[in-house]
Amino acid sequence: MAADETAADPSADELLASCARMVPGLQQTFGGICEVVLHDYRRTDRSVIAVAGQVTGREVGSPMSRIGLSMLRRGDDADDDLNYVTRLPDGRVVKSSTLLIRTAAGRVVGALCVNLDVTELRGFRQILADLAGTGDEGEPLRSTTFSPEPDAVIQEALADAETRLGRPLTRLTVAERTEVFRRLERTGVFQLRRTVPFVAERLGLSRASVYNYLARVRAEDAPEN
Structure with missing residues (x-):
């Protein structure tokens, strides 16, 4: 849409x-x-x-x-x-x-x-179940975050990705970093305007690198004609 x-x-x-x-x-x-x-x-x-x-x-x-x-x-x-x-x-x-x-x-x-x-x-x-x-x-x-600030929504998505990997987001292999971007893209979080600079800072990447990773996962996940 x-x-x-x-x-x-x-x-x-x-x-x-x-x-x-x-x-x-x-x-x-x-x-x-x-x-x-x-x-x-x-x-x-x-x-x-x-x-x-x-x-x-x-x-x-x-x-x-x-x-x-x-x-x-x-x-x-x-x-x-x-x-x-x-x-x-x-x-x-x-x-x-x-x-x-x-x-x-x-x-x-x-x-x-x-x-x-x-x-x-x-x-x-629960009380009724215990009695019965x-x-x-x-x-x-x-588990989700409802916040008046977009940054909190982005932070939640990054924290979830970090928890799943069990490693700091600044110490990932290329394959792990690609998977993080794939997870973030599938949540729809890149539809928020501040996501790219926020992700770049958290992962220690340039904005250009963020766009490159994002383009890669979008191309890989795009349906075949």
């Missing part, structure tokens, strides 16, 4: 404006455990254009998370992501749904996200 194409679609602004009017009402329906966030996918570094409630701490002008960037990377072929569970850096557990907003032509221009802080509810479930003697192993949780 090209930003210049969606920006030229006059229906996109009307769609997002209509959704923005629904944000406060949706949030009040679920109460204090709920946060509703509206994203304009045409502006990744400041995609949040409306928010009600306080769960992830975001505000108008905040960037997309890695989950949103990953959906954006799939373009118009992306699907709604419903009822997924994440763990925030402070340990709270959030159940979310991301509903894509499309123009009449099917072009994705934004997303409406509903986040529910279910930390205490999960605690009650059934136990509760629980499902694996995604």
